[in-house]
Amino acid sequence: MVTLGDYLIVSGILFTIGFAGVMVRRNIIIILMALELMLNAANLSLVAFSRFHVDPSGAPNYNAQVFVFFVITVAAAEVAVGLAIVVALFRLRRTTHVEDITSLKF
């Protein structure tokens, strides 16, 4: 049988992949994609806990699923703004490489 821990482990591995992507890759667009992976890992563990916590009427706890809905919505808004910033930056600097963008570096 599949346990709650199995889903949590998968979620943790997915989060780690996203985290490694943010740390290792130097392309802004890939970094944004890795951020999406991390958000989805959080969603997976939320849905797993929602299914795990069955309320007395016999249905899963839908509060967590509403929360996942909010996370997805905010992620969509964040991607829209982030990609708009990337486009503006590319127009200015002709690069999407984070090491070429050091104006704020002290």
Place this chain on the structure above:
Amino acid sequence: MMLVFGVAVVINRNPVASALSLVVSFLALAALFMSLDAYFIGIIQVLVYAGAIMVLFLFIIMLLDLRAEELRKINWVASAGGLAVALALMVQIFAVVGRFSLAKQTFPSLARSTSDDVHRIGLLLFDNYNLPFQIIGVVILVATIGAVMLSRRETR
């Protein structure tokens, strides 16, 4: 399969291949949501992530005409450091889940079908979570206006 394509997102040098791996990874994740009886979330995942967000990513990648970045040398020290931090994080997650007593239990069976979960989530959304729902609407409006403002060319 989801994890394999998740790794592919990170290690692919070509951004288009990376984005397509991300689509497959999200579809597999939607299948996992379905296996957890969360049909509404699974469908939303396919529509919003695999549909809208990934089209946006591919559109931007092709608009910017990004080539595979093979000219760059990889900064090995930074990569090794990042991987070490990520591995430490994974070890910690494993340790925490391993000690978590609830994690060894299987999922309890459901007394009722979840095929009406759109109805249930909708009721909850407009009843208990009405204020956050409206705030989310404002957030999306602000994000849309911000995206338009950012991508507008200066015409003055």
